Amino acid sequence: xxxKLYNTQTRQIEELVPLKxxxxxxxxxxxxxxxxxxxxxxxxxxxxxxxxxxxxYKGFRLTHVMNITxxxxxxxxxxxxxxxxxxxxTKEFEEAFLEDMKSLRxxxxxxxxKATEHIQEMLDLVSTLQQKGLTYQSDGSTYFRIDxxxxxxxxxxxDSSATVQSGRVDDDEYTKENPRxxxxxxxxxxGEEWWSSPxxxxxxxxxxxxxxxxxxxxxxxxxIHCGGVDLVFPHHENExxxxxxxxxxxxxxxxxxxxxxxxEGQKMSKSxxxxxxxxxxxxxxxxxxxxxxxxxxxxxRKQLNFTFDGLEQSEASIRRVNDFIVRLREIPxxxxxxxxxxxxxxxxxxxxxxxxxxxLNTSAALASIFELVRxxxxxxxxGSLGGENRDQxxxxxxxxNSVFDVFDVEEQQLDDDEIRQLIEERIQARRxxxxxxxxxxxQMLMEKNxxxxxxxxxxxxxxxx
RNA sequence: GGCGGCGUACCCAAGUGGCUAAGGGAGAGGUCUGCAAAACCUUUAUUCACCGGUUCGAAUCCGGUCGCCGCCUCCA
Numbered sequence: 001x002x003x004k005l006y007n008t009q010t011r012q013i014e015e016l017v018p019l020k021x022x023x024x025x026x027x028x029x030x031x032x033x034x035x036x037x038x039x040x041x042x043x044x045x046x047x048x049x050x051x052x053x054x055x056x057y058k059g060f061r062l063t064h065v066m067n068i069t070x071x072x073x074x075x076x077x078x079x080x081x082x083x084x085x086x087x088x089x090t091k092e093f094e095e096a097f098l099e100d101m102k103s104l105r106x107x108x109x110x111x112x113x114k115a116t117e118h119i120q121e122m123l124d125l126v127s128t129l130q131q132k133g134l135t136y137q138s139d140g141s142t143y144f145r146i147d148x149x150x151x152x153x154x155x156x157x158x159d160s161s162a163t164v165q166s167g168r169v170d171d172d173e174y175t176k177e178n179p180r181x182x183x184x185x186x187x188x189x190x191g192e193e194w195w196s197s198p199x200x201x202x203x204x205x206x207x208x209x210x211x212x213x214x215x216x217x218x219x220x221x222x223x224i225h226c227g228g229v230d231l232v233f234p235h236h237e238n239e240x241x242x243x244x245x246x247x248x249x250x251x252x253x254x255x256x257x258x259x260x261x262x263x264e265g266q267k268m269s270k271s272x273x274x275x276x277x278x279x280x281x282x283x284x285x286x287x288x289x290x291x292x293x294x295x296x297x298x299x300x301r302k303q304l305n306f307t308f309d310g311l312e313q314s315e316a317s318i319r320r321v322n323d324f325i326v327r328l329r330e331i332p333x334x335x336x337x338x339x340x341x342x343x344x345x346x347x348x349x350x351x352x353x354x355x356x357x358x359x360l361n362t363s364a365a366l367a368s369i370f371e372l373v374r375x376x377x378x379x380x381x382x383g384s385l386g387g388e389n390r391d392q393x394x395x396x397x398x399x400x401n402s403v404f405d406v407f408d409v410e411e412q413q414l415d416d417d418e419i420r421q422l423i424e425e426r427i428q429a430r431r432x433x434x435x436x437x438x439x440x441x442x443q444m445l446m447e448k449n450x451x452x453x454x455x456x457x458x459x460x461x462x463x464x465x
Numbered sequence: 466g467g468c469g470g471c472g473u474a475c476c477c478a479a480g481u482g483g484c485u486a487a488g489g490g491a492g493a494g495g496u497c498u499g500c501a502a503a504a505c506c507u508u509u510a511u512u513c514a515c516c517g518g519u520u521c522g523a524a525u526c527c528g529g530u531c532g533c534c535g536c537c538u539c540c541a
Contacts, residue, residue, distance in 0.1 A: 029541075044541040074539080157468065158537060206539085228541030259470080260535065267534080297489085298478070303471070303534065313477060313490040320489075323504060363479045367488035377505060435499055442501085453503050462503085
């Protein structure tokens with residue numbers, strides 16, 4: 001079975017056929033590190049992580065590049081306000097971003113290039129464009145002339161007359177030949193950081209870095225380019241113009257975009273007070289895995305409505321699977337395997353893969369897990385499963401978790417001797433029908449976030465946290 | 466004005482022409498149990514915003530209405 005993805009450019013779901021056999025080269029637009037990354041940004045990054053992990057699950061070799069934009073107008077302005085260099089200013093937010101990624105278990109891409117470390121590559125690209133007659137200078141800045149690139153608009157399907165009619169083009173950009181021409185290299189402004197270049201002292205335009213860095217690490221044509229829907233126009237449209245204008249070759253085969261996240265039904269904005277960073281949520285007691293589940297469980301092309309209720313529902317869903325795993329692990333080796341279960345697991349695996357292959361239908365993929373959980377739970381209750389069955393199910397869950405990474409599939413270790421002794425003591429107390437002591441111990445452990453459950457087979461513990 | 470998306474049970478959410486409309490949460494009932502908690506099982510939409518149409522057959526296709534949202538400007 002092949003993975004199919006919705007390609008923004010063709011507006012169709014297409015089978016992923018990499019340019020190089022079994023090797024996927026993917027570029028995803030990363031953060032601009034001028035503030036703490038918010039949960040809307042993470043919706044997109046989470047989608048990219050699920051795609052990344054599923055490509056690996058499918059056995060593709062993967063080179064994934066995610067840029068870090070560490071120079072742009074906001075960064076320059078904010079750094080100046082704080083009297084800091086760009087590098088000092090962005091360092092804090094870049095580190096925070098990497099920490100947040102780790103909390104959310106978003107895998108690090110193979111390559112994470114920074115814009116400021118690729119100024120030369122950007123200038124080389126502008127030079128090439130200049131040689132091809134696709135640039136012009138105005139007021140010390142260098143612009144891309146979109147009239148020189150006939151394919152302009154093929155990604156966003158916007159025709160330029162419509163944009164002009166919208167009246168949304170900035171008045172102050174009169175220095176451009178065409179309002180939709182975009183800047184490649186911006187003239188420096190007094191008091192701001194700048195780089196010297198053949199095009200004068202200045203700084204790179206926003207779109208330039210993604211073209212320069214993606215082609216440096218992935219070649220002039222590569223497979224997948226992702227981002228949030230808002231980047232379709234103008235950012236990705238301009239990337240195509242710059243890249244294909246320079247190389248004459250197709251830039252990207254599949255453009256894949258994630259829909260936005262809204263909060264409690266409304267667009268997230270600071271003025272509405274519904275603007276959240278991961279840190280804001282953690283401070284409210286949210287567990288990163290709940291957010292991970294919530295962000296991953298809604299199809300990436302559907303607008304995701306973030307709510308605190310949804311966060312709790314996600315946590316409860318994860319708990320169902322984790323409780324199942326604890327129970328599953330209690331199946332002893334000695335019991336003979338039920339031969340029918342292997343097929344049931346194979347069915348779940350096939351449902352999971354079919355769903356994910358279908359443009360990353362994560363909701364349906366998760367359903368395949370829960371259906372298996374229910375069926376296996378019934379059989380555990382009947383005592384009809386053996387150690388081999390247990391391992392079959394665990395193996396399936398490991399595969400699933402290599403993509404979702406929200407479940408505790410591996411055995412939880414209780415490395416605290418004191419707790420272990422208390423559990424033993426309580427088991428004895430119950431045998432002695434000293435329930436007062438038993439309850440006391442249960443309460444003590446509860447305070448240590450260890451939850452005890454008495455079952456027919458004995459007492460089990462779980463981390464509550 | 467242009468382009469695009471969405472509206473499925475109390476909540477979240479799959480399903481896009483034909484078996485009984487996935488799955489999760491929550492509620493209700495039950496099992497287990499010293500108690501409690503947890504867990505597990507069962508259950509909850511004759512109906513898919515509304516109105517027409519096409520069809521033997523539509524949540525799914527077409528037209529219209531209402532509501533919500535996104536992009537066209539920095540934005541994941």
